[in-house]
Amino acid sequence: MEHQDNTAATTAAIPADVRARVIEAANQLFEESGGVRFPVIADVRRLAKTDMNATSAVMREWKRQQTAKPEPVAVSVPEAVQQAAQESAATTWLAAQDLANASLRSAQASWAVERDEMESMRQELAQLYEAQARELEEAQQALGVAIRAKEEAERNAAELAERLNTQQSRADQAEARAKEIEHRAADLKEELARAHEETKAVRQELTEARILHLAETEQLKTVAAQQIEQARSELATFKGKAEAIQESQSQQIEQLQADLLQCKAQLATVTAEGKAAAQDAAREAKRSEGLQAERDQAQQEAAAARENAAHLTGQLEAVQSQSAALLERLNPKKANKP
Incomplete structure (x- = not known):
């Protein structure tokens, strides 16, 4: 009874649109199977596009509605039996009824235990499924990141190779220029x-x-x-002679x-x-x-x-x-x- 209250509280917390999609998907898949077998939770989840916990909770309620729980019914003793042997038949019938009800209660208790175990297992499976789905999504994201990183690394490697070739070409040109300068310097020294x-x-x-x-x-x-x-x-010396002839040679x-x-x-x-x-x-x-x-x-x-x-x-x-x-x-x- 307590488990049923917990289940009711869990399903009550599920939004109405999610519940409606899950029930609609379950009915559709159940009709497609011809009403022979209940649909698998994973198929319902995929068709309804809901999470595993909400799908499981709603599917439990849906399955209970499809298989109504038997209730012990008090059946009156037939008239012919009453006439044959009222006391003996009544006692026997009550004993049989008690035995049947005890068997029913034992079956209900076993079914409740098994249902609790199945619910626990379902929750574990749902958690594992969700974890695996998250891991798969993370792995896909990591794979995408790795692929992008690989492509980026390849582009960087190509750019580095191109830059290396450019630097090598520049280094060769610089070396040739240095040799030319050395030759020119030697020539200039000689000049x-x-x-x-x-x-x-x-x-x-x-x-x-x-x-x-x-x-x-x-x-x-x-x-x-x-x-x-x-x-x-x-x-x-010849001044005297010059004075003697000064008049004739003055000019x-x-x-x-x-x-x-x-x-x-x-x-x-x-x-x-x-x-x-x-x-x-x-x-x-x-x-x-x-x-x-x-x-x-x-x-x-x-x-x-x-x-x-x-x-x-x-x-x-x-x-x-x-x-x-x-x-x-x-x-x-x-x-x-x-």
Whole structure:
């Protein structure tokens, strides 16, 4: 009786729409079987789309309705038996009725115990089924996650392989570029060494040209000073003779003095140009230590300095020639002496 109350309370907690779907599915499956056998709970659950506990509870109630519980019925003694033997028959009938009722109660008790065991087993099976269904769903979800993870891993592996190939290609390019830079650096070192050697040679040439120019300048100064001193000496020596013929050659002496002043101016110009050329050569020597282009320019300027020195040498020779002519003019007798 208590078990029936618990079952009633359990079924009462089930929503009406769930109960209606379960009963409708059970009736449909029972009719499809021709009323021969009760439908399986799993089929009813699948057709009604409900959970196992609600389906089992409603199916228990539905099965009780399909198989009404027998109730002990008091049956009166037939009239013929009463007439045959009222007391004996009544006693026998009551004993038989008690025995039947006892058997019925024993069967009901056994059936209640068996029903409780079946209910407990059903609940366990329902829980196991629900757990297995959850595990299956979780396994399917885990399988889906694993499949997606595998696909993601394959995509990542493909991307990593592509990135690895790209990095390898970049590494090869970088290595080739590094080798090219090393070759270029070696070439630049060789070119720099050659430039240093050429600059050193140009510097040596400029130094030699400067020394030569200074020597030539000093020589020009010495020669010019000697010639001027000689001319002054000779001029003083022949001054008396010049005064004797001053009237006849005054114009020539004035001309010679003008020529002498011009020679001095030319000598000063040559000296200044020599110093300027030396300074230019020194500046060009400093510039040649920098770039290759300045080295070429220094070589050109060194050549120009050499040409200038040659030009100055020519001017010196011209001054020497003029001085010689002046001396010859101042000392015509000495020039005509055999």
